[in-house]
Amino acid sequence: MTSPSPLEHALPPELVSDWEALNSRWQEGPLREWLEALPDQFSTGLSPARYGDLSRWREALAALPPLPTAAIRLNTSRVGLSGTAPDETMDALHSALMGLHPWRKGPFELCGLHLDTEWRSDWKWDRLADAIAPLTGRRVLDVGCGNGYHCWRMLGAGATEVIGVDPTPLFILQFKAVQHYLQQPAIHVLPMTLEAMPEHLHVFDTVFSMGVLYHRRDPMAHLASLKHKLAPGGQLVLETLVIEGDDDALLEPNGRYARMGNVWQLPSPGLASSWLKLAGFNEVEIVDVGVTSVEEQRRTPWMTFHSLEEFLDPEDPTLTIEGFPAPRRAILTANVI
Template sequence: MEITEFQTFFARLRSTALAEWGAALAAATAARVNTGAHGDLARWELALAALPMIAPDTIALNCASVGCQPAQPLAPDLAQRLHDTLQRLHPWRKGPFSIHGVDIDTEWRSDWKWERLANAIAPLSGRLVLDVGCGNGYHGWRMLGADAALVLGIDPTLLFVMQFLAINRYLQRDELAVLPLALEDLPPLLTGFDTVFSMGVLYHRRSPLDHLDALRRLLRPGGELVLETLVIDGDAQQALVPPGRYAGMRNVWFIPSVAALILWLTRCGFQRVQVVDVSRTTVDEQRTTAWMRFQSLADQLDPTDGRRTCEGLPAPLRAIIIAERVN
């Protein structure tokens, strides 16, 4: 992975109100690119280099399956080469995407999450957006489809950054990037985003209140946080700390009740806290597919009681909450 992959994004960022942060963000990205060795990186880089060049005729960002179509259907051998090369970036967790007729049926129907929040959040048109823990950038594309001016996605998992680069080989946009950064890698005083998304990240944090505080500082006063996380039923003083794994995941620390989450947000300097949605995650929304061949949610639930995980804990229930940074 080369820092040059992100140059057009940094050029775009320098034309926005975030311009002063361009150099520090580029330095943080370069540091990560230079030290972020991963055993599979060379293999993924070969896959990226092997992607066939195909100019898109139409690009679709504002629909469930993000992607592009060619003017004419691809010749079968070219379609097969595209399919096989994209498969080399397995596992594809967030999507779906459709690239020149190749449908990437990802583990998650991430479009369902988007549908739950799209009409409830402040309109993204013209806004500067940060998506913390954005995965391969699926929701970032939907944010561009909703006319955001700039979307900075960050995710420390290099495979997801490679998947973003693969999709962007075809969509060729410079208002969105997935940078290989964790939240902790961002410049310490970075601020000024109109909207900050943190979806599917809070429960991975050992210190969830520090996470909320960091998100608040990244927003401009009056800016909007869109928070999505696992929750349990319960009152404002209840949060589950799994004794070990949760639904097979090793790194789950705090799963609060919705009432506790509202309290935490208020204590951390947010106002106008609104619960947008609470939904149980189903095995139709998160499942094994041809593009994510490992185990998925169905394998992590109690086979005799779908309301429990295989560890005997409450099955995944997720809330979406929006809140405004206090001035």
């Protein structure tokens, strides 16, 4: 056995395998620039000095029990592993995964353990899966991917490489818990924002930005940055909170929206389309619009904090607790030449 290189020694242990895989895959072309920045980004993104809970989450990861070999499920609503395991193993699995609470995006299932997350993220997937360019053979970027639930679905849909980025360290470790069992070499969830990536890459065939646009103070800058990640002929899949209204309707909550901070601008679907055209995208299509239900986002044993029901006006659930229109979401697709 060879001893680790000084670089590997400095990397967060969870990300050494990502570094090794990407280092061998990205030697050529524009991704090399990003490769050079990765070690610093990994160390900052999972820094124990910045994130006091990291050691507790690491203990949870280390406590994951071995599971019997079973079939990997990527194309079902519950991503995970089939099969069964003895009760003691399942108890250990339950307790290790609960150490990574709250689980927001999913669902997952491991040997019969149903990780019933706050969001039925599979419903979002079902709304977009047939409306986007087929992912077979494509290199995909998922910006703000959370714990990577949709990244697994993208891999299951045939993508050859899936890169998710998200700045929230708990979500990276949740991804690692699932990857611990699924062991798929072509999927990586990396701890960083979109803005931390090299601006001009032009290498991804499909870029997803779902649930991120309204968190950005400058939505046009976000769209421009997404465009710069797309290869010629590539497709953007944009999902965002919207409001009902004319093609120029815009809500600026100026404070909290459904108890969320950092919500800057909610356009109408028509205005979101105009933004995409202004940013230089072509063939812009609104493929879905709908109100988020309390069946889709709700408290579960795996996410025991308040959820959508508590964020709505108890007298009038068509309004948020602050009196704004209740969450409505749109999915748009747009292409680059």
